[in-house]
Amino acid sequence: xxxxxxxxxxxRHAARMARKKAIIDASIARADQKKGLLLVLTGNGKxxxxxxxxxxxxxxxxxxxxxxxxxxxxxxxxxxxAFFSRDPNVAWHVLGDGFTWETQNRxxxxxxxxxxxxxxxxxxxDASYDLVVLxxxxxxxxYGYLDADQVxxxxxxxxxxxxxxxxxxxxxxxLRDLADTVSEIADVKHAYREGITxxxxxxx
Ligand code: ATP
Ligand code: MG
Numbered sequence: 001x002x003x004x005x006x007x008x009x010x011x012r013h014a015a016r017m018a019r020k021k022a023i024i025d026a027s028i029a030r031a032d033q034k035k036g037l038l039l040v041l042t043g044n045g046k047x048x049x050x051x052x053x054x055x056x057x058x059x060x061x062x063x064x065x066x067x068x069x070x071x072x073x074x075x076x077x078x079x080x081x082a083f084f085s086r087d088p089n090v091a092w093h094v095l096g097d098g099f100t101w102e103t104q105n106r107x108x109x110x111x112x113x114x115x116x117x118x119x120x121x122x123x124x125x126d127a128s129y130d131l132v133v134l135x136x137x138x139x140x141x142x143y144g145y146l147d148a149d150q151v152x153x154x155x156x157x158x159x160x161x162x163x164x165x166x167x168x169x170x171x172x173x174x175l176r177d178l179a180d181t182v183s184e185i186a187d188v189k190h191a192y193r194e195g196i197t198x199x200x201x202x203x204x
Contacts, residue, residue: 008059042176049080060087065090069097132162138167
């Protein structure tokens with residue numbers, strides 16, 4: 001990376017952190033106030049998406065409005081979608097064509113990612129959504145399918161009371177920095193490696 005590019009990146013980072021600091025400082029000044037959180041669930045272990053869907057359930061229990069964007073994945077037969085999408089307070093979008101090694105077509109993956117991101121952007125600009133789940137978003141950033149700076153700026157500029165959960169492996173440092181809560185789920189063991197297939201209720 002050239003010095004200029006590195007400088008611009010540092011400046012964008014500083015501006016983003018200044019916005020984050022302003023939000024945090026304002027919330028400390030009113031310590032009884034609540035704020036919308038950005039949560040990042042990452043790591044190689046099982047439990048990232050299912051934790052996000054746990055928060056969907058909690059939110060719905062409180063009568064909150066929830067948006068879910070499932071990037072990368074194309075299956076619409078999951079238990080979570082069947083259960084949650086019948087709730088009138090849920091907007092559920094499956095926005096993938098499958099995994100990148102299935103499509104093997106980078107241009108198509110980028111087009112699909114941009115279409116999906118447009119759906120997410122609408123939610124991130126709509127304060128009526130109390131919780132937005134961006135499931136498997138990290139892959140789109142890590143493959144460079146979406147502009148990471150633009151995505152982070154959009155997350156930082158969302159409605160102040162809106163919660164966002166981002167899931168996916170290998171969350172970047174910049175995303176971790178922006179987040180309020182980051183959990184890294186370790187892969188201690190997984191039944192798949194013993195030849196057990198994905199099973200309803202546990203994996204889908
Ligand atoms: P879940 O949706 O079960 O919470 P996840 O979001 O943490 O899983 P993903 O990488 O999105 O993990 O993968 C989803 C699918 O892959 C699930 O069927 C899950 O059981 C399986 N899986 C997750 N982690 C592993 C792993 N370390 N080894 C093998 N399979 C895994
Ligand atoms: Mg997942």
